Amino acid sequence: MEKEKTIMQKEIMSPGEKAFDIVNGILLTLLGITVLYPFIYVLSASISSGAAVDAGKVVLLPQGINFEAYEQILKDKYFWMSYGNTFFYTIFGTAYSMLISIPAAYVLAKKRFRFRKQINIILSFTMWFNVGFIPKYLNYKSLGAINNRWMIIVSFGVQAFNIILLRNYFESIPQSLEEAAKIDGASDFQILAQIFLPLSKPALTTVSLYYALSRWNGYFWSSVLLKEKGKIPLQVYLKQKLIDMSIVSENATTVVGQNYSYTTLVYAIIVCSIIPIILIYPYIQKYFTKGILVGGVKE
Amino acid sequence: MSSKIEIKTTSEKVLIKKREKKISLIKDIKQNWQLYVMVLPLIIWLILYAYKPMWGMLIAFQNYSPFKGVSGSEFIGLDNFKTLMTGEASKFFWRAFKNTILLSVYGLIIEFPIPIILALMFNELKNLMYRKVIQTVTYIPHFISEVVVASLVLTFLSLNTGIINVLIGKFLGLFGITYKQIQFMAQPKYFRAVYILSGIWKNVGFNSIIFFAALVGISPQLYEAAKIDGASKFKQIIHISLPGITPTIVIMLIIRIGNILNISYEKVLLLYNPLIYDTADILSTYIYRLGVDNVDYGLSTAASLVNSIIGFILVMMANKISKKLTESSLW
Numbered sequence: 001m002e003k004e005k006t007i008m009q010k011e012i013m014s015p016g017e018k019a020f021d022i023v024n025g026i027l028l029t030l031l032g033i034t035v036l037y038p039f040i041y042v043l044s045a046s047i048s049s050g051a052a053v054d055a056g057k058v059v060l061l062p063q064g065i066n067f068e069a070y071e072q073i074l075k076d077k078y079f080w081m082s083y084g085n086t087f088f089y090t091i092f093g094t095a096y097s098m099l100i101s102i103p104a105a106y107v108l109a110k111k112r113f114r115f116r117k118q119i120n121i122i123l124s125f126t127m128w129f130n131v132g133f134i135p136k137y138l139n140y141k142s143l144g145a146i147n148n149r150w151m152i153i154v155s156f157g158v159q160a161f162n163i164i165l166l167r168n169y170f171e172s173i174p175q176s177l178e179e180a181a182k183i184d185g186a187s188d189f190q191i192l193a194q195i196f197l198p199l200s201k202p203a204l205t206t207v208s209l210y211y212a213l214s215r216w217n218g219y220f221w222s223s224v225l226l227k228e229k230g231k232i233p234l235q236v237y238l239k240q241k242l243i244d245m246s247i248v249s250e251n252a253t254t255v256v257g258q259n260y261s262y263t264t265l266v267y268a269i270i271v272c273s274i275i276p277i278i279l280i281y282p283y284i285q286k287y288f289t290k291g292i293l294v295g296g297v298k299e
Numbered sequence: 300m301s302s303k304i305e306i307k308t309t310s311e312k313v314l315i316k317k318r319e320k321k322i323s324l325i326k327d328i329k330q331n332w333q334l335y336v337m338v339l340p341l342i343i344w345l346i347l348y349a350y351k352p353m354w355g356m357l358i359a360f361q362n363y364s365p366f367k368g369v370s371g372s373e374f375i376g377l378d379n380f381k382t383l384m385t386g387e388a389s390k391f392f393w394r395a396f397k398n399t400i401l402l403s404v405y406g407l408i409i410e411f412p413i414p415i416i417l418a419l420m421f422n423e424l425k426n427l428m429y430r431k432v433i434q435t436v437t438y439i440p441h442f443i444s445e446v447v448v449a450s451l452v453l454t455f456l457s458l459n460t461g462i463i464n465v466l467i468g469k470f471l472g473l474f475g476i477t478y479k480q481i482q483f484m485a486q487p488k489y490f491r492a493v494y495i496l497s498g499i500w501k502n503v504g505f506n507s508i509i510f511f512a513a514l515v516g517i518s519p520q521l522y523e524a525a526k527i528d529g530a531s532k533f534k535q536i537i538h539i540s541l542p543g544i545t546p547t548i549v550i551m552l553i554i555r556i557g558n559i560l561n562i563s564y565e566k567v568l569l570l571y572n573p574l575i576y577d578t579a580d581i582l583s584t585y586i587y588r589l590g591v592d593n594v595d596y597g598l599s600t601a602a603s604l605v606n607s608i609i610g611f612i613l614v615m616m617a618n619k620i621s622k623k624l625t626e627s628s629l630w
Contacts, residue, residue, distance in 0.1 A: 014531070016531065017531065017532045020423070020532055020533070021423070021425065024420055024423050024424060025424065025426075025429075027420065028420055028421070028424060028433050029433070031417070031433070031437060032432075032433045032436045032437065034500070035436055035437050035439065035440060035500065035504065036436055036439075038451055038455070038500075039439075041462055042451065045462075053460065054459065054460045056459070056460065056462075056464075056465035056468070058462075059462070059465070059466070059469070099340075100340045100341055100344060101341075103336075103337035103338065103340070103341075104337065104338050104340070104341035106337060107334045107337045107338040108338070110334065112331070113331065113334050113338075114324070114327050114331075119338065119341075119342070122345060122349075122350075123341075123345065126345065126349040128610075128611055128614045128615075129607060129610075129611050130561070130603070130606065130607045130610060130611075131349070131352045131353055131355070131356065131603075131607070132355075132356060132586065132599075132600055132603030132604060132606070132607060133583070133586050133587055133590050133599060133603055134355065134358060134586075134590045134596045134599045134600045134603065135352040135353065135354075135355025135356050135358065135600060135603075136352050136355075137590070138352070138355050138358075138369075138596075139347075139348070139351055139352035139355060143347065143348075155348060157344060158341065158344050158345070158348070158349075163341070187333055188331070188333035188334055188337065189333055189337075192337075213442060216444070217442075217443075217444035217445070217446075218444075219444060219445060219446045219565060219569075220564075220565045220568070224591075235444055235446040235447075236446075238446050238447065238450060239446050239450075239569065242449075242450050242453065242454075245454075261460075263454055263457075263460050266450060266454055267454070270447050270450055270451070273444070273447060274443055274447060277442050277443070278439075281439065281442060282435075285435060285438060288438075288441075288442075288505075289438075289508050292505075292508050292509055292512075293508075293509070293512055
């Protein structure tokens with residue numbers, strides 16, 4: 001089929017269409033380069049000498065290769081603490097979110113559940129109505145989330161969109177499987193654990209990745225609620241270093257007698273913070289694209 | 300007499316029905332207790348973290364004092380709203396209001412069509428391997444945090460050391476023009492472009508997925524038929540591809556319009572500085588500063604209430620229109 005198609009297209013391709021294909025290919029290649037360039041530049045600059053970067057000599061390839069910026073970062077115990085914190089928030093946060101979301105999505109997918117409609121509405125409502133910064137802040141405060149690692153996990157555990165996505169997936173599992181299990185006397189716990197979960201592995205992966213990514217990348221509330229330096233996640237640490245840099249760069253940026261500058265320090269932190277994502281990206285990418293198609297529009 | 304009896308019987312009927320319902324609710328809980336147990340953690344979370352804070356929205360109508368709390372503070376009616384919209388500092392509120400609308404509308408006009416065009420271009424790319432590679436590459440920035448994106452933007456745009464200034468200088472240098480570096484993040488006129496362009500960089504690839512999926516779903520027979528009729532590639536795009544994905548375009552557009560007030564405040568907060576508040580300060584960042592810098596909880600909450608209510612109305616309207624036009628809705 002595929003072959004036939006291409007042969008047919010070749011046969012009737014006019015010069016104009018050929019030009020169209022070529023221009024199209026070139027434009028998309030340019031787009032790819034534009035998207036990738038910042039990453040390559042940051043990587044190159046982070047291992048270049050600070051003086052070369054600050055003088056604008058680094059454009060694509062590194063100049064005066066050295067790893068002093070990384071050495072500086074890796075020496076900082078707060079970098080390691082914030083890295084550890086990010087892992088802590090991501091792993092426990094995701095586990096906690098899934099623990100609430102899976103059973104809830106299962107129940108909301110069941111037509112025989114009496115309050116299905118009402119709970120679906122109060123869940124969706126949270127997506128579309130914003131309570132506002134101060135009421136939220138006071139609420140987190142009153143529930144003890146300030147400078148409390150575990151309450152950070154608890155407070156940001158649920159995202160309505162993710163539950164809805166999971167619910168939509170559960171709804172697509174054939175009713176007959178469940179009925180057969182019921183006849184054999186299976187309880188809802190058993191049906192969920194033995195029928196639904198094994199059948200929903202891709203959806204479960206997608207949703208846990210959504211939760212994990214939002215924890216890994218989350219910044220705003222962590223920066224508001226966590227004031228102790230030892231508890232902040234990586235994103236907040238990066239932001240603080242960036243502020244340091246902008247204060248210093250008013251004067252001289254290159255640290256005297258060193259091979260790094262504040263700019264290269266920031267680039268080095270950026271590289272460190274996105275390395276885990278880039279490494280697992282090839283494996284997780286397809287789950288995200290799937291998630292969009294399952295829950296993106298019709299929820 | 301007879302009518303009285305009738306009334307009695309109907310009220311009795313209601314009573315019986317009520318009792319039946321009550322009994323069956325208990326029965327239902329007994330029968331399906333596992334379902335109730337499973338959904339309970341979600342309910343508790345929603346009450347504590349989504350609905351309990353709504354109580355705090357009353358602060359908008361109060362002269363709030365942290366010592367007295369929400370239940371003890373003095374009610375002052377709509378005074379906070381009056382101060383916000385007509386008081387001495389009202390120009391800041393209206394500036395933020397205007398900026399919110401403008402940033403969204405510009406964002407919508409410029410950002411929205413690009414993923415559609417990109418999806419059409421991907422669809423025309425014959426080499427499947429190459430297409431996959433480019434698609435995969437363009438999705439990457441979507442997974443990068445706003446802090447990293449903002450850091451990139453700020454360092455790239457900085458004076459002297461920023462790569463953007465360096466590249467423009469080098470490029471113009473090729474033509475013998477000397478370039479005086481621009482301090483992009485110190486001039487209000489650049490902010491919107493910076494915000495929108497960095498947003499496109501981050502999301503264009505990922506946003507194209509949904510349109511691309513719709514394009515893949517169009518029957519190949521339609522294209523075959525058009526080819527036989529001698530339709531050029533351009534005509535095929537206009538007459539087959541675009542109409543084929545119109546429902547998707549419509550619903551995505553409606554969602555975007557509905558969310559016009561929900562701009563990513565996180566990103567603005569990370570990018571802006573007092574020099575560029577004239578274009579960069581939006582409602583949610585103003586709300587944040589009223590709360591954190593001015594510690595004026597009443598005004599901050601009043602402003603967020605205005606934001607939330609208009610935002611919610613827009614979403615509801617968008618949903619209604621979407622239901623009518625495409626028979627698909629958000630919920």
